[in-house]
Structure formats: structure tokens, C-alpha cells
Amino acid sequence: TELVGYYSPKSGGDGVDRTVLVQELKRRLPDYMVPAYLEQLPAIPMTVSNKVDLRKLPKPTSARVAAGHAMIDPRNEDEKFLVDTLQDVLKFEDISIE
Structure with a gap:
């Protein structure tokens, strides 16, 4: 399970620079609260009772938000096998042995 952050620019606004948004979230939030994905929508879908649907x-x-941790490549064949397997199962490109 991963967090996804949805955002929508104010009506008539230019939008938000995704890079700046990611940096600000990482500055203000603990690592476990930073969303793995940030999705910009034209409008947030709402229910009749004015809550997010x-x-x-x-x-x-969109591309996955980088975790900000150093990537450590596999050092031997066993680690390479595990990284390749996790990439296939989790559908992530960047998997560190850490």
C-alpha cells in the first residue's frame, strides 16, 4: 500500500510545479507521510455531501516520487536475483538492496 497525493490547481490558476511540491512535502512531512505518487487532476471529484469521492x-x-535515499546496486548474484524479482513483482524500476 502506498500513498497517492491528488491535487488540482485553483480555477484560473497556472498549476503547480511538481518538483517544488515534492521538495516542500519532503521538507514538512516525515518520510512515511510523503506520497509515493503525485497526481494532478483538473478537478477533485466530489460527492453530493461535498466530500472527496x-x-x-x-x-x-505519473512517475513515482523518488524516496531521496541512496540507491545501492546489487553486489553479488543473489542480490541481483532478488532485485530483479522485486522489480517484476512490485513493478518498480528503482530498487535498492537496502
Whole structure:
């Protein structure tokens, strides 16, 4: 389970620079609260009672937000096997042995 952050620019606004948004979230929040994905939507879907309609939120399609941790490549064949397997199962490109 991973966090996805959905955001929408104010009407008439230019939008938000995703890089600045990620940096600000990492500065203000602990690592475990920083979303793995940030999705910009034209408008946040709402229910009749003016709450976010979670069922209408799309699955993430943008690039994964980098965790900010150093990537450590596999050092031997066993670690290479584990990294390759995790990439296939989790559908993540960047997997560190840590």
C-alpha cells in the first residue's frame, strides 16, 4: 500500500510545479507521510455531501516520487536475483538492496 497525493490547481490558476511540491512535502512531512505518487487532476471529484469521492479518483499514472535515499546496486548474484524479482513483482524500476 502506498500513498497517492491528488491535487488540482485553483480555477484560473497556472498549476503547480511538481518538483517544488515534492521538495516542500519532503521538507514538512516525515518520510512515511510523503506520497509515493503525485497526481494532478483538473478537478477533485466530489460527492453530493461535498466530500472527496474516493471511488472516482484515478489510479496513479505519473512517475513515482523518488524516496531521496541512496540507491545501492546489487553486489553479488543473489542480490541481483532478488532485485530483479522485486522489480517484476512490485513493478518498480528503482530498487535498492537496502
